[in-house]
Structure formats: structure tokens, C-alpha cells
Amino acid sequence: MIVDVSKRILIVGLGLLGGSYARVLKRFGFHISAITLSQSDIDYAIRENLIDDGSTEPDEKLIGEADLVIFALYPHIFVEWIETNQKLLKSGALITDVTGVKRSIVYQIQEMLRPDVEFIAAHPMAGREVSGVENSTDKMFIGANYIVTPTDQNTPDAIQTCMELGRLLGFSNVTTLSPEEHDEMIGFLSQLTHCIAITLMTCNDKENMEKFTGDSFRDLTRIARINDLMWSELFVANKDVLLEQMNLFISKFNELKTMLETEDIDGMRELMRHSTARRALFDKK
């Protein structure tokens, strides 16, 4: 479906991600509409040729004509939107999302959704430390991962279409995971990582440290600049997995602390060699 540029795309939530989707997809010639909170964001997006039209309201015509609807909303707002407005969706429409957690969203939406509309979930693993449509960019997805998380409710066609969307957007790596696999992976690679950065940034408020900061500390705290509304919701939505990952981290950190207390040089060196070897796997290919 998606390769047919006569199809109409609606983006709900025109922020950094929604705006970046629009910016890339518009270039292919799709008709792009947007529904978002702020009229100034719509004005900006029309002026910059990211979208063709838009509304701050759940406009019947925009929703009813869309063949593909992309939701770039906070998880609980996405659920509320579907509850309230799914009656306006076109029969046969495909909907997808950008939500950073999957188990708590995918089954709930699929459960409540009209049978003539299909929801295929996806997580574009890309972001910046800034937000808003004016910071959207068509370069954000290069080198990044796009993960489709189908369930047994999804059709092969919808899965293929969603993967094709990821490739059109420019993602370098388009794959599928179950919602459970996705949440475990994201709990470790993204959520635990953010918990660590926040903690490092707030555990020692001694003054003037910034004068001596080098690249190591800056690298570990880049993501400590964080959208508190979104991330607190994402943490709670993946609470069980994230707590498990936090416990794994604490346990290993305490091992290292004990090695230092007992001056177990051999133990520390072995841990560092393990760390060095494992890090090599994660180099950019």
C-alpha cells in the first residue's frame, strides 16, 4: 500500500518525531495531513511544506480520508484518542505509532479497535535532546533502528507495509520483535541507560564541577536532559522490566565496589577486559 503515493497519510501529534516523519514522507509525494494541539505548529508545517493541511481538532474529513494514520503521541493520550475518535477512521485504514513501550499499548489498542481497522505497532529508535516540529529533520533516522512489533492480530500485509514505511523514512535497520522482546530490549538499552544518566547527573551537586568536565562525563550525561513528562510515563509503562534491569545493574555495580574495597586488582582487571571485549560488539558497523 504505502508505495502508492496516491494514498493519504495523517499524522496525529506533530512534534519532533511526527514532524520528521512528515518532512521525509512529503518528499515522496504523499498527501500529508496533521492533527496536533497547536495552530502555530500547523502553520509552520504548511509553510515549510511538511504537510498539505492540518487541524487542531479531530477533524472528521482529515481522519475519514486517511489511508494510513501515524500516531506520535504520549502513550496514554494515544489510548484516549482511539477511544474517543476511532469511529471517525476510514474503514480499511491502517494505523501505526511511534510509542517507546509496546506491551502496555499494543494489546490494549488492538483489543479496543474496530475490526475493520488494523493497528500495527512500531518503534522508531531515534530522538534528539530537543523537541517540537521546528526541530524536526529528515536526517534523524539515518543509521537508526526501526522496530515493528506485530502480534497474532496482525496481517502479513500490514507488517510488510509498516516495514516498508520504516525503510521509506530512511531507517538503516528495519526489523521485527514481539512486544515482549521489544520491551526487554528497550528496558536495558534505553530506559536503564536514561536512569543511569539521570542518577549520575543528580547524585553529586558539588559546585564548579562543570569547569573540569571532559568528554567522558559529557557522553554519559547527554541524555540526562530529558522530557520528564514522557519518560516518567514510559518508565512506569515498562516498570517490571526496568526494575529487573536496574537490579542487574546494581548487583554488578556492587560487585565492582566490593572488588575495590578489597583491592581485588585481578577481579577488576577481568571485569574491565570483559567490558572491553563486549563493547567491541557494539561499535557502529
Added chain:
Amino acid sequence: MIVDVSKRILIVGLGLLGGSYARVLKRFGFHISAITLSQSDIDYAIRENLIDDGSTEPDEKLIGEADLVIFALYPHIFVEWIETNQKLLKSGALITDVTGVKRSIVYQIQEMLRPDVEFIAAHPMAGREVSGVENSTDKMFIGANYIVTPTDQNTPDAIQTCMELGRLLGFSNVTTLSPEEHDEMIGFLSQLTHCIAITLMTCNDKENMEKFTGDSFRDLTRIARINDLMWSELFVANKDVLLEQMNLFISKFNELKTMLETEDIDGMRELMRHSTARRALFDKK
């Protein structure tokens, strides 16, 4: 003294840092000698015009003619070298170092050193994830901090000379701290940061994670590729401070974990806003 390019500089330990010092200082016209373990490193450095001459032995002539001796050795090897070879130093020579911890080194060396030689300690806060003279570069110090750690044994002249060396090397920020202030700062900004990266890299060995890794995880683990011999020694040499910093981190991390367990959204959001505000201080100016 240092601005007088007729003075002779000896670098002991021609690795990444020693080699980078040589690379920059040679451009100013100083006569640069090196003493290092491997003849092939000396051959490389002469061929690349980093040094004028060198030896794999504590050569009497090279040591006896040097006005400034820069030690780029592991801490315990630096101490052993002084014990064994200080008799060969020129009367009036100034010696400095690059050691990443200060309390455990500075007082010990100053205590044992001949009264006609002065040791002024410094820490160039720069590094790469690779080692060896062949990876040395004259760009490593741009944007970085150079910290001189004088004690009451040091003369104003030596402190000035050492700060001038830092500026000649190209460091953007040349300051002084006491050895105690230095070790507290480095315990937090550098050593704790490395402990976290090592732990994150080794706490979850689940396979195939690298396929989904994004920039966040890569940033937090860049320094998890670590020289185990050097860093285990540096950790132990700053054990009391580092343990204190590790405890601060664990305590704050457990606070966050409790907030997640109790779904204390307000608490998490407040912590994230604190983190976001504090991170802004640490942006590159």
C-alpha cells in the same frame, strides 16, 4: 623557563600521552628526548620527527642533560623510576607528570626527591580509546583541561612553568587544584563515570543486543573499552574517594528505583527536571 626553546625536554614513557606531548612540543623547536620500553616506539618517533633521540635504558646522558622531564608512566612505575634513577637527574631540573591521581603520588615523590630537583604535578585530562605512540596526536588537548596540583613544596616559578607547558600543549583550560581537590573531582567526573560504563557493559550479557543499540547506549559505554592495567591501579590509588562517589551514586539510583516501584510520577519528574537543569551547566561552552 619553558618558553626558552634552547632547553632540553625528556619524556619518560612514550605512549599515547607522551607521544602527543612530543608531537606538539617538537613543533616549537625544543630538543626532545625520550626514554621508553620499546625500541620500535623510539624508531617510530624519530622517523615521524616527534623526538630527536631516545633510549630504552635510563641513559645517563639523556637524563643528565634534561632541563624538564615529563613522566608519562603508570603511577607505581613512576615512583620506582624516581627511586632508582633520580641520582641521574640534572641539578635544577624540573620534573612533571601526567598521572590521573594525585594525593598518592605527589607527596610520595616530593618526599623522596633530591632537594635540588623540583616536582610539580599536573594532570592533562585528555585521552583516547586507543593507546601507543602511533596513535598520538597534536589535536587531543584542544578543548581539554590541564590541571596543575601544587603543594606547599612548590615554587611559584615551577607552578608558572607547568601552567605555561599546559598552554603550549594546546589545552583550552589551565587551572590549579590541590591534590585533594583534584582527586575528589576526578573521582566523580572520571572514575565513577568509568565504573558506571564498565558496569552497564557487563551487567546484561543477553545476545544480539548490539543489533538494536542506538546512540544513547553507545555514548554511555564508549569508555567501557578500558585499559585494565592502568585503571585498576588508578581506582585503588583513589579508593576512599571513589568508594564515596560510588555510594552517592547507588543511593540516588535506589531513590529512583523506589520512585519507580511506587509509581511516584511526581518524584521522578522532579528528579528529571533537576537532571535536565543541571546538565545544561555542563554543555560545552
